Amino acid sequence: MTTPTLAPEAFDALDRRPSATGGSVRLTDEERAMADGAQGDAVAAAMDLLVRYGDILGADRLVPTDNVCGASIYGPRHSRVLDTTDPVRLFSEFSIDSPDRLDITPARAHSCQLIGPRDHLNWELQGLSAATNEEITRSEEYLASIGVSILNTCTPYQVGNVPMRGEHCAWMESSAVPYINSLLGARTNTEGRESTAAAMLTGRIPYAGLHLTENRYATHLVTTDIPVETMFDWSVFGYWMGWHLRDQVPVVDGIRGPVDPIALKQFGAAVNSSGDVELYHMPGVTAEAQTVEQALRGRAPEAALRFTRADFDAVVEHLNSTATGDDIDFVMIGCPHANLDQVREVARLLDGKRIKDGVTFWIFTPSALREVARRSGWVDTIERAGGKVMADTCPAIGQFVPRGARRFATDSAKQVHYLPPIMGVEGRFGSTAACVDAALTGRWAA
Amino acid sequence: MSDQVFPAKELVAGTATGPVLLCTSEIPGWGGIDPKTGNIVEVGHPQRGRSIAGAVLVIPGAKGASGWSGQFHIAKLLGNAPAAVVTRNLNTKLALGLAVIGVPALMGLPEEAYASLHDGAVATVSDGTLTIHAVPAAAAG
Numbered sequence: 001m002t003t004p005t006l007a008p009e010a011f012d013a014l015d016r017r018p019s020a021t022g023g024s025v026r027l028t029d030e031e032r033a034m035a036d037g038a039q040g041d042a043v044a045a046a047m048d049l050l051v052r053y054g055d056i057l058g059a060d061r062l063v064p065t066d067n068v069c070g071a072s073i074y075g076p077r078h079s080r081v082l083d084t085t086d087p088v089r090l091f092s093e094f095s096i097d098s099p100d101r102l103d104i105t106p107a108r109a110h111s112c113q114l115i116g117p118r119d120h121l122n123w124e125l126q127g128l129s130a131a132t133n134e135e136i137t138r139s140e141e142y143l144a145s146i147g148v149s150i151l152n153t154c155t156p157y158q159v160g161n162v163p164m165r166g167e168h169c170a171w172m173e174s175s176a177v178p179y180i181n182s183l184l185g186a187r188t189n190t191e192g193r194e195s196t197a198a199a200m201l202t203g204r205i206p207y208a209g210l211h212l213t214e215n216r217y218a219t220h221l222v223t224t225d226i227p228v229e230t231m232f233d234w235s236v237f238g239y240w241m242g243w244h245l246r247d248q249v250p251v252v253d254g255i256r257g258p259v260d261p262i263a264l265k266q267f268g269a270a271v272n273s274s275g276d277v278e279l280y281h282m283p284g285v286t287a288e289a290q291t292v293e294q295a296l297r298g299r300a301p302e303a304a305l306r307f308t309r310a311d312f313d314a315v316v317e318h319l320n321s322t323a324t325g326d327d328i329d330f331v332m333i334g335c336p337h338a339n340l341d342q343v344r345e346v347a348r349l350l351d352g353k354r355i356k357d358g359v360t361f362w363i364f365t366p367s368a369l370r371e372v373a374r375r376s377g378w379v380d381t382i383e384r385a386g387g388k389v390m391a392d393t394c395p396a397i398g399q400f401v402p403r404g405a406r407r408f409a410t411d412s413a414k415q416v417h418y419l420p421p422i423m424g425v426e427g428r429f430g431s432t433a434a435c436v437d438a439a440l441t442g443r444w445a446a
Numbered sequence: 447m448s449d450q451v452f453p454a455k456e457l458v459a460g461t462a463t464g465p466v467l468l469c470t471s472e473i474p475g476w477g478g479i480d481p482k483t484g485n486i487v488e489v490g491h492p493q494r495g496r497s498i499a500g501a502v503l504v505i506p507g508a509k510g511a512s513g514w515s516g517q518f519h520i521a522k523l524l525g526n527a528p529a530a531v532v533t534r535n536l537n538t539k540l541a542l543g544l545a546v547i548g549v550p551a552l553m554g555l556p557e558e559a560y561a562s563l564h565d566g567a568v569a570t571v572s573d574g575t576l577t578i579h580a581v582p583a584a585a586a587g
Contacts (some may be wrong), residue, residue: 049545052545053541056541056545057541082523093523172513177512191512191542192513192514192539192543193513194519195542212552245508273511312532318490321489324506418476418477420489
């Protein structure tokens with residue numbers, strides 16, 4: 001295990017030569033050698049991408065990273081575009097942005113795969129063919145062969161990848177980014193497929209945005225007039241905040257009552273669906289600022305926002321706006337991937353009951369947690385009620401819904417934000433209990 | 447009316463011309479565009495149903511999930527990338543997306559330029575400038 005790269009770090013050996021593109025990123029001698037091909041054409045292409053990206057961002061250098069989470073498992077959606085299922089060619093184009101079939105070297109940084117396109121056990125339920133399943137298996141095995149851990153979840157922090165405070169990371173996944181920046185105090189920008197893959201191969205990412213302390217202070221103050229207590233409240237609150245703040249850094253003050261990691265997992269997913277809040281401060285809860293003044297660096301906020309009952313109602317109405325009726329034929333829980341408490345709670349709500357005929361009930365969790373849930377008896381309880389515990393993927397990412405599904409219910413602001421435009425279904429959004437109730441009755445009563 | 451030329455910060459070098467698609471709200475990638483058609487698909491987006499393909503895409507910025515660059519990457523390979531991008535704001539999603547699609551891009555257009563920018567105008571992005579072309583009489587009718 002190498003030492004995590006922590007901020008602020010010593011970094012003296014800057015190469016003052018202009019970078020290959022004439023932009024602003026300066027490379028160290030080691031990075032220059034990588035860019036020049038000393039470690040093969042894949043590392044060179046990855047470095048070229050990072051420099052192009054860093055130049056646009058206005059970064060003056062790269063920063064070492066040893067914790068990278070990306071998304072490089074490919075199926076037909078990508079192979080169709082290139083008319084090949086060759087995993088090396090797919091990785092070269094879609095992960096490294098190279099039209100050539102590169103000689104891919106093993107990941108240099110500790111790397112893991114985020115949520116992917118397929119549940120390795122329940123792919124038939126997704127409607128995938130055996131050929132597609134094999135294609136995705138091949139892509140996944142290839143990724144593992146270059147040293148990427150196949151965690152296959154949008155919540156790596158629930159299954160062992162818990163970054164340290166100050167650790168420079170290169171993560172994508174819009175719900176995970178605010179979680180590790182805020183709750184854990186790690187440092188990452190919202191990366192994408194190509195930048196994370198380039199970071200895996202090089203152990204570098206542009207030194208910009210939230211890697212710099214100066215960009216981590218709050219500019220906006222957020223308070224609430226109404227209690228924010230349940231997971232549902234937190235989802236609504238987050239969606240409202242993202243809507244108004246876009247990409248600002250807020251400090252949230254005046255939260256009373258319980259806050260738990262599940263609520264903040266849902267909150268982060270919501271805030272980064274309606275907007276792009278990648279970091280928030282909540283003194284006493286989050287890792288960095290201990291007071292509102294500290295979060296604001298002693299300055300007055302640029303703006304102060306207050307969450308009201310009317311705001312709450314407006315968000316709930318908006319997130320139910322695609323629904324033209326109350327019949328439900330699909331219920332989806334677990335976006336972001338459910339933690340064990342959520343799986344146990346759903347098992348408790350379904351225990352001894354029967355999901356209505358014609359309704360599909362799926363709860364999604366990391367495959368590692370599904371195994372624990374299975375051994376705990378919860379998978380069995382959910383399946384006896386007619387539901388299914390799914391892993392590795394989700395409907396929005398894998399682009400699937402049960403055959404014929406027209407209107408779904410979910411407890412996730414993120415899933416109800418994304419699934420209607422992606423899959424053409426209508427969506428209902430409510431509490432976990434309301435969703436389970438809809439599964440039992442086939443009707444939305446919330 | 448003659449061509450109007452406005453200076454701006456060059457994010458990606460190059461020259462391209464196309465019809466202006468003026469987005470009045472940030473554009474998402476994943477769940478925001480359909481790369482197979484280039485159409486904007488986000489529920490409630492003011493320009494939903496319009497296509498980015500071949501357009502001089504004028505946006506306040508990029509928003510949403512981190513699959514932004516991935517969606518634009520597929521759109522590029524399917525021939526549905528915009529011809530050029532003009533943005534007010536820059537975040538990592540847009541920066542990476544621009545690095546990947548590689549089309550000419552500008553930021554920081556002067557405010558008065560926006561008064562002349564409208565859908566259907568034809569514009570050219572080149573060498574750190576945006577040119578809004580005079581509308582030929584026939585096309586204007």
